[in-house]
Amino acid sequence: MNPGPSADPAVTDLLGLLAYAELGSFFRLADDAALAPTLRDKGRLASLAAEEERRYERLRERLVERGADPEEAMEPFVAPLDAWHARTEPQSWVESLVKTCVGDGIAGDFYRKVAEFADTGTSALVEGVLAEEGRGTLISGMVRAAVHEDPALAGRLSLWARRLVGEALSQAQQVAAARPRLAALLADGGAGESAVDGAGIGDLASVTRLFGSIADRHAERLEAMGLSD
């Protein structure tokens, strides 16, 4: 709740990261929707895409309210997130759905992290986002249905999910190295005692722990999709 002197720009970083991530999710879900095999699924996925867009707008507004230039706040995360998308181009509709689940899940972990320590306005926004249930269930249900129809998919999709997380962690490590204040904030929840001069050895260890907890939650999400690690 008291983020300390260096945390404020780090919160801006985090909001910028999430805003650009939501914009990216919007584009990915719009593509999923366009490729969906039925008119009903097209509509359902388009609706989820529009929901991502609304999240992006809320994050952007929050940045403006905090006095930040929202596009400047997003800019440092354009290259790593675009790189993640470029390195994990889905080869089929169901791979794309798995990517949406995995990406949403990681974003959710970051949102929860924000909720722990951010200022009141930001926490309210984050709690609103986290309260929106159902989207994950819908998409993981579509994946389960596909695996049920073709059980041979399970192994391939599990490998794919592992690759998605691996590539995400690899991009995240680069972001953590380039934005030490953000890394410190994520690792310590804004306690700030090791955050003042950016990421020392201790911070990198904490970042590793954060990644560990993301990996743990990943196993739950795989299960929801009917996959295993």
Add this chain to the structure above:
Amino acid sequence: MNPGPSADPAVTDLLGLLAYAELGSFFRLADDAALAPTLRDKGRLASLAAEEERRYERLRERLVERGADPEEAMEPFVAPLDAWHARTEPQSWVESLVKTCVGDGIAGDFYRKVAEFADTGTSALVEGVLAEEGRGTLISGMVRAAVHEDPALAGRLSLWARRLVGEALSQAQQVAAARPRLAALLADGGAGESAVDGAGIGDLASVTRLFGSIADRHAERLEAMGLSD
């Protein structure tokens, strides 16, 4: 206001047509957003795409309220609308924006037609849609800015806009021939006197008049984009 015995399924047709058209606009605007040169424009266009998606949802809900199967109601319009999109693939971002303007404009003409004669619930929906101003202004402003920067674009984009309307009218003629009740409704505003057995010679003349009024409004929209016919 009294649509007569044959008009009810025609209203379902019209709502199905508009719903699928909005879904298509959503996909097109999402593509425009992905291709936008700046982060700010990406966000602006993504927001317009999400707005189209909400219109699609409202139309779909209205179909459900009227007791229709919404996907069945859209189905007859999938092929002609997809054909329009396939035959008018934009070659650049600004061509895509012009396409959005032209498509929106034609959709607006249809919405206005619906408002004239539909049942109360549907009219309320349509008036809500028509009250959402600003989107056209934003996109035509982007086109104007592009033409201002490169005046040589004006002639090429005017030809492009003409082709877009021409292809739309050609698809619309096929739809009118295949859905005589819808054609009669659009032509007569649901008066119904010539609509009972579908489109006779008189109906085709009325459809031609409707197309004429679409073409008239097209000139206004061109002007808003800084183009001429």
